Amino acid sequence: MQFTDIIGNGQKRHDPVAQLADCLDHGVWFDGSAIEGFARIAESDMFLVPDLETFAIVPWDQGAGFTTARMICDVFTPDGKPFAGDRAMC
Secondary structure, eight states, X not given: XXXXXXXXXXXXXXXOGGGHHHHHHHOEEEEGGGSTTTOOGGGOEEEXXXXXXXXXXXXXXXXXXXXXXXXXEEEEXXXXXXXXXXXXXX
């Protein structure tokens, strides 16, 4: 799960393929206060909504018995509104 932070740096979150269906159905919750400029501790809950059209295999990150893929995500606040600091939403 990839997204861009408020200053344009790429950020990522790794989730196992077993959780993919849940991620697509419900988004992926994360602590926004862990990302520079995203949120204060009191308002830290945010979630990522992956864009299935951006799914791609990462060719340089393959190993014995595993494959890595990525999807670009939009960032939302807990009330379902687009996060104003999400550079992809600008």
